[in-house]
Amino acid sequence: MLTDLQTKKLTRYFEVYDIDDDGSIEASDFERIVENVRVLHGQDGNGQVALSGAYRKLWTRIAGADGDGDGAVDLDEWLAYWQVTLESDERFQEEVAGLTHRLFTVFDLDEDDMIGRSEFADFFGVFGLSVDLAESVFDALDTNDDGSITRDELLQASAEFFRSDDVESVGNMLYGPYGA
Numbered sequence: 001m002l003t004d005l006q007t008k009k010l011t012r013y014f015e016v017y018d019i020d021d022d023g024s025i026e027a028s029d030f031e032r033i034v035e036n037v038r039v040l041h042g043q044d045g046n047g048q049v050a051l052s053g054a055y056r057k058l059w060t061r062i063a064g065a066d067g068d069g070d071g072a073v074d075l076d077e078w079l080a081y082w083q084v085t086l087e088s089d090e091r092f093q094e095e096v097a098g099l100t101h102r103l104f105t106v107f108d109l110d111e112d113d114m115i116g117r118s119e120f121a122d123f124f125g126v127f128g129l130s131v132d133l134a135e136s137v138f139d140a141l142d143t144n145d146d147g148s149i150t151r152d153e154l155l156q157a158s159a160e161f162f163r164s165d166d167v168e169s170v171g172n173m174l175y176g177p178y179g180a
């Protein structure tokens with residue numbers, strides 16, 4: 001079972017991907033994400049191709065949560081999907097840790113194996129989230145205050161976001177504030 005805290009965080013995660021705010025996640029939300037990537041990185045940038053590809057792949061995966069097959073993933077389907085996924089270490093590794101690795105690689109534009117402040121703002125930008133919010137989340141995640149997030153720190157934050165039932169876990173904030 002998902003705990004109360006997990007449900008709140010996964011609801012926040014749902015809202016982040018429901019870009020047009022219509023209460024379900026569908027292919028059109030991902031087209032918006034891909035469009036935001038294009039605006040951020042330009043039509044021909046290498047990063048743009050990798051990122052767009054990564055988000056198209058992610059949609060294929062998320063579409064697997066569409067239990068009733070109506071082409072849209074609503075919040076109940078989303079939570080049911082994550083409940084099953086998080087119960088299996090194997091699926092967790094593949095779907096959460098694997099995705100986090102890929103996102104880290106595509107957003108590390110200068111390839112220094114760290115996510116800097118502006119790279120993190122790019123990550124939030126593809127969801128239409130503000131730079132101010134990106135800054136405050138970045139500060140929370142950058143616990144040793146060195147101005148960058150390492151791959152291990154992001155993996156840890158992501159694991160906490162999905163799995164932790166401790167309100168104090170830093171990773172809870174990965175996608176910004178979640179419902180009280």
Ligand SMILES: [Ca+2]
Nearest residue numbers: 018022024025
């Ligand atoms: Ca939507």
Ligand SMILES: [Ca+2]
Nearest residue numbers: 066070072073
């Ligand atoms: Ca559905």
Ligand SMILES: [Ca+2]
Nearest residue numbers: 108112114116
């Ligand atoms: Ca970097």
